[in-house]
Amino acid sequence: WYDRRVREAVVSTQSTGDLDAGSIKKPAVLRMFFHEICRRMTSDSAECRTLAHKLAIRHVRQVPRDSAIVFSYVEAALRSPYHDVVKNVVTEIPELILLSGPESARLVRLVFCAVTSSNIDITSEFMMIMKTIITSSDLF
DSSP: OOOHHHHHHHHHHHHHHHHHHHTOOOOGGGGGHHHHHHHHHGSSSSHHHHHHHHHHHHHHOOGGGHHHHHHHHHHHHTSOOOOOHHHHHHHHHHHHHHTTTHHHHHHHHHHHHHHHSSOOOOOOHHHHHHHHHHOTTTTT
């Protein structure tokens, strides 16, 4: 069981890395893999999760209306029983909040609920989110 999960994580990281390289010049390629990319936000591999967040943000920059799709995956990641998954999503979320426009308040609420209901210390990451929001002229 463990070996299979490790193999899946390696393949997942490699294919996500290939998408990263290919989407630099052609970000539209991310559209056909968008749900799979978002699903990898809860991967066992920290490298894969970080890359998935990066690709999701790259896609949302091109197609802002798809930020709503990311929310369900972010919400699932915030509810994960695995501390590293929660910490990773909170670390990667500030730019997504800025890109989500009118939905940003909902996303901040999700993160705030995760911070208050979790037994994980993610206060420094949450403070970074708040700093990003406060210093962004787009939201005020």
